[in-house]
Amino acid sequence: MNKSLYIHIPYCHSICSYCDFIKVFYNSSSASLYLKRIEEELKESKELYKTIYIGGGSPSSLSYEQLNSLLTLTSKYLDKDYEFTIEVNPEDMDEGKIKLLKLYGVNRVSIGVQTFNDRLLNILNRKHCKEDVFDLIASLRFNGIENISIDLMYGLPGQGMKDLKNDLNIIRKLHLPHISTYALLIEDHTCFKVKGVEALGDDEQAKMYDYIYKYLTKYGYNRYEVSNYALKGKESKHNLTYWEGREYKGVGASSSGYENNVRYTNTKSLTDYLNGKNEREEEYIDDKDGKIEYIILHLRLENGFSLDEYQNIFKTDFLEEYKDEIKELLDRDMIEINKRIYVKKEKMFILNQVLCYFIK
Numbered sequence: 001m002n003k004s005l006y007i008h009i010p011y012c013h014s015i016c017s018y019c020d021f022i023k024v025f026y027n028s029s030s031a032s033l034y035l036k037r038i039e040e041e042l043k044e045s046k047e048l049y050k051t052i053y054i055g056g057g058s059p060s061s062l063s064y065e066q067l068n069s070l071l072t073l074t075s076k077y078l079d080k081d082y083e084f085t086i087e088v089n090p091e092d093m094d095e096g097k098i099k100l101l102k103l104y105g106v107n108r109v110s111i112g113v114q115t116f117n118d119r120l121l122n123i124l125n126r127k128h129c130k131e132d133v134f135d136l137i138a139s140l141r142f143n144g145i146e147n148i149s150i151d152l153m154y155g156l157p158g159q160g161m162k163d164l165k166n167d168l169n170i171i172r173k174l175h176l177p178h179i180s181t182y183a184l185l186i187e188d189h190t191c192f193k194v195k196g197v198e199a200l201g202d203d204e205q206a207k208m209y210d211y212i213y214k215y216l217t218k219y220g221y222n223r224y225e226v227s228n229y230a231l232k233g234k235e236s237k238h239n240l241t242y243w244e245g246r247e248y249k250g251v252g253a254s255s256s257g258y259e260n261n262v263r264y265t266n267t268k269s270l271t272d273y274l275n276g277k278n279e280r281e282e283e284y285i286d287d288k289d290g291k292i293e294y295i296i297l298h299l300r301l302e303n304g305f306s307l308d309e310y311q312n313i314f315k316t317d318f319l320e321e322y323k324d325e326i327k328e329l330l331d332r333d334m335i336e337i338n339k340r341i342y343v344k345k346e347k348m349f350i351l352n353q354v355l356c357y358f359i360k
């Protein structure tokens, strides 16, 4: 079994204006207890993992000693030829922490950049500036960690096309192997929502999405998933586990996993988790749900899925099963079919409209 492992670290030193993830302000004693609970939860696992992803929150908010404990613990679960990713925020990192990453075999770092525009970073309540990102990338590379991904947000309040172009020019010059893009959504219970801040409108966001696609593909990036770009061979193996519907284990408060046909989410209550109580929400994925998940997840990918593979897994002919939906999608020029089915490149921004046809 080549499963993947996700570990959630819910602590952050500050709260970003748009954030609706499950996170709390960093507290040293709480974080130390949390790491003990992670260790207990992981002890149930006898497996090694091809990919491990430590996300958050912000794992880099942990102290040097705590990060050392976390990496000591998790690196024991690495299989051969692994991908070991950690999410970091630039302002949390220093040379000592970077050396720890290298020491324990972390070979992929995902940096919460969002934008290289200091004015916009301020609006997002991010605590770094663009020079912090440049320094961090240089330091990671100096220490032999070349596989770097960044998060890039667009559709920000007050962001113009010129700002976006500037971000993309910087990214190109940095030769980063992987970029995850996110349109800003103003979710309930976020600082933006409370303050009545609005993201750019749909048309402007669509223009930006399109511009990002054209720019990055021109410079050699492949949009392998609706919002993710990579240079050849630098796709996120861990995230492909999710999109290809394969199994993964989730550890930590609010972590989700998928094992033995069960999708589960650990308790969302940090207090419960710290007290050793982990009441999971679980959902058994039967054949019908499995098919829908397979379709929805795979159509996020630029190359969709193979019709033969679908037939092998579900013992039915996809084109026959969904013939009405497919006819309509072809009439609307939304999909292409050869031996595979996939969403047309220029229709990826409205992927959800395609997915609606398969959600019954």
Ligand code: SF4
Binding pocket: 011, 012, 014, 015, 016, 019, 020, 021, 023, 056, 057, 058, 089, 112
């Ligand atoms: S660092 Fe990430 S998890 Fe923490 S507040 Fe910002 S967006 Fe949310």
